[in-house]
Every structure is written in structure tokens, then in C-alpha cells.
Amino acid sequence: MKKFKIEDYPLIQPYLNMANYEGYNSNIVTMVMWNHEYHIEYEIHDHYMIMLHNYKGLQYWAMPFTSAQYYQEAIDYMIQYSQDHDFEFMIDCAIEDFVDKIKPIYKDKLLYQHTPYNDDYIYDRQMHEKLTGKKMQKRRNHYNAFKREHSDYVYRDLDPTEDFNTILTCLDRWESDKDKMSESMTSEVRGIMTLLSYHDVLDFEMGGIFINDQLEAFIIASKLNHSTIQIHVEKANKDIRGLYPAILKELLEHHFKGYQYINREEDMGLENLRKSKSSLHIIKMIHKYRIYEKNTQITQASEEDTQSIKKLWQICFKDEDEASTEFYFRYHYDYHHTYVLKHHDDLLTAMQIVPMDIIHNHQIQHSYFILGVCTHPHVQGQGLMKELMHNVLCKYQNYPIYLQAYVPEIYQSFGFHVSHYLQCIETIPCYECSQLIISKDYHLLKKYYDIYTNNFNDYRIRDDRYFDVLVKRCEAFNDEIIIFKDLGYIIYHIYKENIIISEIIYLNNEALKNMLSYFNDKNVLLYTDLHVDIDGSYQYHIEMMSNQQDKDIMDKQRFINETY
8 A cells, every 4th residue: 555645646646537436435535644643554456446544453445446447446456455454444435436336236235324414515605606596595685785784795715825824813813722622623723734844745725804904714625526626624703794605606706607515514412513404405415325334233132222222213213212222121112022134333223022912813822013113214225124024023923923014115025924904084073962970090000901801802802901001101201191080091192182092992882982082072093993983984903914824814803902
């Protein structure tokens, strides 16, 4: 490997052009600016060039710089080089187009992880030059305020040699508190000085705004592939309103004619930076990935995995809040019944499979219920859930296994079949209302359920603990339980003025109508068994799937209605 030096520009640039990657990481100006941190090394081969970064003890590759026909040749060499030099193979900041091209080549040999904090923000150049249109109104207002307040400002191109001290003094004035200056800011200043030192070799543009002969803003930008401009540096006095939109507008008016897009790099996972860049009306993102040699392991979860699984749960299930998550991990989660898939120590996929006894054809059937299957969204679509599912299902293949499937097609490939339906009935109840006596005796829940399930030959056995947990679940999910004495109970919530009844347990048909009269003249969406026959619009709802295929899944004597 040869150390990257600016003198090697004539050797390196043709390979960058050959690769023609979209994204700012493949810009030689960027490489020069940040090489003091990343300590780049490179090798040139017959058909490709490779670059190795060395950042704080971590070694990783850039995408190989070549045409697509030589991707495999280059990557194979990079993998072998990593093995020979005893570090993990990893390509960082790989763009989506590159990932899409190598996936068919390497299939499941590589693992691709989206890293959103590295994604490039892309904007329309005309919008930021002209500041026209409704979307630019706020930015235009700031710019117009700047012009009114500083009508005598001067914009001019900056000369890296003649203006070197002016720029340095400007940076020193803005970042005068050296002791509290962040590491990243110190590094950026060093990078700026490096660019100014090599201006005679590199192709970039600089401009500055002067107010009362003092530099108050400056910007550095260069050309990228795909009709795009990259903003490397954008500095301005934060106390002057409208100075940021002004310096960019001036640069675009004076340079880069014919270019369509602006690349403002990534947000580094910083929330304030993300909000700031998102507010500038993105037209697209360039998604970035890390690529590893796939090295996954499947094990039973340990107690030490609990926090990682909880974090994964919160990432995957956006509709969960703190209360519902705490409920799941307090009352349902059990690491003894949980399996995980990891890539090295990085937990990517988890699933829990718990015992569940049901009555099937009037006999107790010892079964298992899959719940809590989740894969990190940054690695989805690569068969990791399938890998974990197949592994776990083999361990339990001698038992009936059930799961709730919001997208049934996903689980058909695992040998699951629809086993239980519910009816989803949209109705506006209008029944004569007899006197309804509401009870707070939660012990009645099990009593009424046992009476209700006497009408079925296929149902889940629910014990006292089940109903204790069910009550707590309703509290966590803001569901209401109403127990009607001598009639049954209803679990429901209100959504956009609709009553969503997720469970109704009734002692007889008359009891069903009496309980529904509680919601007379309201729009009700009712999930219930196949016996129910009331006025309304009907749809069948798949409630459960099983690895056991049954001939008559529409049998009205079957009832399961489960949530976690």
C-alpha cells in the first residue's frame, strides 16, 4: 500500500472518473481535506484502484475505483488483503447503486448495513440560487432581511494565497475559545488550511462576503460527478441574519453554471444538523452502506442481551411507546425463550417463541406461539429473519407453532398456513337497551371466557395469570375493559371517533346485542368469532397462522384472538 499524497493526483483522478460514483466521498478534494484524519493508502492494479482508510485504529475500504465489470476482481482482492493483514473486511460509505450491482455477484456472502448518518443530502441548485417559490419563502425572507440591513456588503472570489491570513483570522475570531473548541471543528480548520495550501493542484471555488471591509462569511465548493456541486465548507457569522443563504446564493450566481444539484454531505447522526439540513428542502438522499463479509451466529439469548433486544424492539416497532414497551418486557419477554442472530457482537434479529396450550378437537394441545420477531431496518431484505426462523423452527418442528401474521405472504414460505379467522364487522348498533350493570370484578373475565369457549372445540386456554396480564396490557395500551354483569366483557379503544372492539366475550347472542347497545348510534369496528350475525359490513380477518395445515379453517367452532 502506498500513502495517499497530493502529488499522486494525476495517477488517482482517472480511476475516480472511471468509477463515476455519486456521493461526495469519492471526491479527491474531500480526500485531501480530511486525509490528516483518515490516513488513506492506495494501490493501483491493472483494472482497478483500491483505497484503505485508517481512522483511529479502524481500517476500512472505500468502494473500488473501477468500472462495474471489475467490481468482483477488486473486492475479492480486498477481502483477501484483509484476511492476510488480520483486519475485518469492511467497505464504508458504499452507495446504493454499487450495492445493487454487487448483490447478485456475492448473494448471501456479504452483509449490507444502511448507515443513515452517512447519507448525502441533495438539493436543487436553482432553488438555492434564485430563492423563488413557496418552499424558499423562509430562506428568502432571511436573505432579504440581510440585504436590507447590509446593503453595502461586497461578495468576491477569494484567493487562497492572498486571502489566506484573512480566512485564518476570520476562523480564529469565530472559534476564539480554543479550549472548548470541538475536536471535529479543530480538524475542519486543519482541513481548510490544507485545501488552501494545495489550491494550485485542486479544482475548487471560494467566495466570501465582506461587511465594512471585514470577512463575515466564506464558502468552498467543488464539482462532483452527476451534475452536482459539493459544499465542502460554509462558514458565516451566526449573529448576522440571512448571511448563510446569502453566501451560497452568491457562490451559485458566480460559479458552476449548468450544474443541477448541490451535495451538502451528511448529518453525522447529529440531531441539530439533521433538522437543519432537512429544513432546506431535500430533493433526494444518497443512501450509504457498510459492507461486511457475512459472519452471522444464531444462539439462545442471554440475560445480557435484554437491553440490546429492547433497543431493537423500539427501533422496529414505531407504534410502540414507552409504556407498551415496558409492558412487553416486564410481562411477556423471557430470554430463555428468545433467539438472536448476531453479526459478530452486533444483534440484528430476534424472536421469542413461548409455550401456549390450546384446546384442539376437545383435547389439550401443547403448542408454541411466536411473538416479537424483529430485524433491524438497516439490514432488512437480506434474509436474516428467514435464517433465524428456519433455525428456530427446526428446534420446535415436532410441535404445533402459531403466529400472528400482519403480512401472511411472508410466512407462507416458512410452511405456515392460515389457521384461524375472525370476522371484522363494521356496524352502527341500534338495539333496545336493557339495564346494563357494569362490574369492576376482574375475576369475572376468566369466568365469562370459560363459559364463552364452551361453544368452541378449538381455542386458547387462558389461566388467571393471563387475565391479570391482560388487564395490565389494556392500561399500557390505553384500551378500555368493560365488564357487563351476567353478559360478558368488551375490550375497546377509540380511534378517530370510531369504536374499535378488539375482543368481545359474550354469554349468548342476546348478551352480545345488549353489550353492543352500550355503543348505540356510534360507528363500531368489531373483531369477533365466526358465529356472530348482526347487521353491518363484513370482512374476514386472518388472526392466526400455524405450521399445521387444517382442512376446514372456516369452521365456526374455531376461535383464537391473541395479542401480546
